[in-house]
Amino acid sequence: MARCLTIGAAQLGPIARDESRPQVVERLIALLHQAKAQGCELVVFPELALTTFFPRWYVEDQGDVDAWFEREMPGPQTRRLFDTAAKLGLGFSIGYAELVEEKGRTRRFNTAILVDPQGNIVGKYRKIHLPGHDQHEPWRQFQHLEKRYLETGNLGFRTFDVFGGRLGMCICNDRRWPETYRVMGLQGVEMVLLGYNTPVHNPPAPEHDALGLHHNRLVMQAGAYQNATWVVGVAKCGNEEGVPMIAGTQIIAPSGETLAQAATEGDELITYRCDLDLGRSYRSSVFDFARHREPQHYSLITATKGPIEPEEAQRLDERLGSGLTPSGGA
Ligand code: CDV
Numbered sequence: 001m002a003r004c005l006t007i008g009a010a011q012l013g014p015i016a017r018d019e020s021r022p023q024v025v026e027r028l029i030a031l032l033h034q035a036k037a038q039g040c041e042l043v044v045f046p047e048l049a050l051t052t053f054f055p056r057w058y059v060e061d062q063g064d065v066d067a068w069f070e071r072e073m074p075g076p077q078t079r080r081l082f083d084t085a086a087k088l089g090l091g092f093s094i095g096y097a098e099l100v101e102e103k104g105r106t107r108r109f110n111t112a113i114l115v116d117p118q119g120n121i122v123g124k125y126r127k128i129h130l131p132g133h134d135q136h137e138p139w140r141q142f143q144h145l146e147k148r149y150l151e152t153g154n155l156g157f158r159t160f161d162v163f164g165g166r167l168g169m170c171i172c173n174d175r176r177w178p179e180t181y182r183v184m185g186l187q188g189v190e191m192v193l194l195g196y197n198t199p200v201h202n203p204p205a206p207e208h209d210a211l212g213l214h215h216n217r218l219v220m221q222a223g224a225y226q227n228a229t230w231v232v233g234v235a236k237c238g239n240e241e242g243v244p245m246i247a248g249t250q251i252i253a254p255s256g257e258t259l260a261q262a263a264t265e266g267d268e269l270i271t272y273r274c275d276l277d278l279g280r281s282y283r284s285s286v287f288d289f290a291r292h293r294e295p296q297h298y299s300l301i302t303a304t305k306g307p308i309e310p311e312e313a314q315r316l317d318e319r320l321g322s323g324l325t326p327s328g329g330a
Pocket of ligand 1: 047132144171172173174176196197199
């Protein structure tokens with residue numbers, strides 16, 4: 001019998017700076033009701049789905065920054081979301097800014113959680129690839145201060161056996177890195193849930209601006225196909241506080257094909273009944289990892305962060321014992 005999971009990808013239009021949590025939660029709840037009416041079981045909301053995308057501003061007062069963070073989940077202002085989803089019997093995932101006391105200090109993460117149909121948090125992910133910069137750069141039209149306000153996630157890329165399948169999460173910039181999907185692919189992930197806030201304009205490389213939607217689709221389709229997994233990519237998009245952000249919400253099969261996609265740049269639900277067994281034929285043939293991967297030749301991937309010279313790469317490979325013919329011995 002097919003293992004099917006009906007997904008609602010709940011794209012959000014812009015969230016204004018002065019929009020309150022209760023106002024945003026009402027928008028999320030409206031999408032939950034649509035999802036229920038359309039037979040969904042799991043609804044995926046975007047990255048930082050409770051507030052505007054605040055890293056676009058340089059703010060000196062940490063108290064003002066912290067107003068964008070959640071100290072508990074659910075908290076007094078988000079409890080209604082959890083209660084409504086549970087009443088409708090829907091699971092959901094959602095991204096938010098998380099403030100937590102951990103290891104004796106205050107820590108801040110860009111977080112996504114997975115909530116089961118009873119309202120229990122059954123999975124958590126903290127964004128690992130934080131883009132942008134950590135100092136004010138006034139030459140930009142807008143800032144991208146994730147590296148200033150947030151810490152690198154410390155939970156790794158975990159998978160969760162829930163909703164009848166094996167699910168994983170990542171957030172926005174993570175989707176551009178093949179390692180993100182591969183680490184979950186090596187755990188047999190069957191569906192990756194991810195939300196994003198991607199400005200159309202890329203200040204350090206404006207020549208990429210016209211390619212935003214192409215790159216968005218390219219990386220998610222590649223991640224899906226190369227790891228035999230569904231990928232559900234969900235945008236917060238449209239013109240948010242003067243910054244246009246790409247839409248392109250889509251549900252991608254393990255074949256790498258986009259099977260459902262958003263048509264607007266506003267609040268919009270798209271749905272698809274996903275057969276979680278669709279990845280099997282890929283996992284047992286072209287991407288049978290145990291049979292075909294050659295990890296002894298991939299040691300550079302974890303041995304270096306940035307690029308190195310080819311000669312150093314050769315020495316490193318030899319030292320790490322990959323069984324290569326020593327330099328000059330070809
Ligand atoms: N929120 C993000 O991580 N945005 C980045 C932008 C800054 C490039 C992204 O990768 O889409």
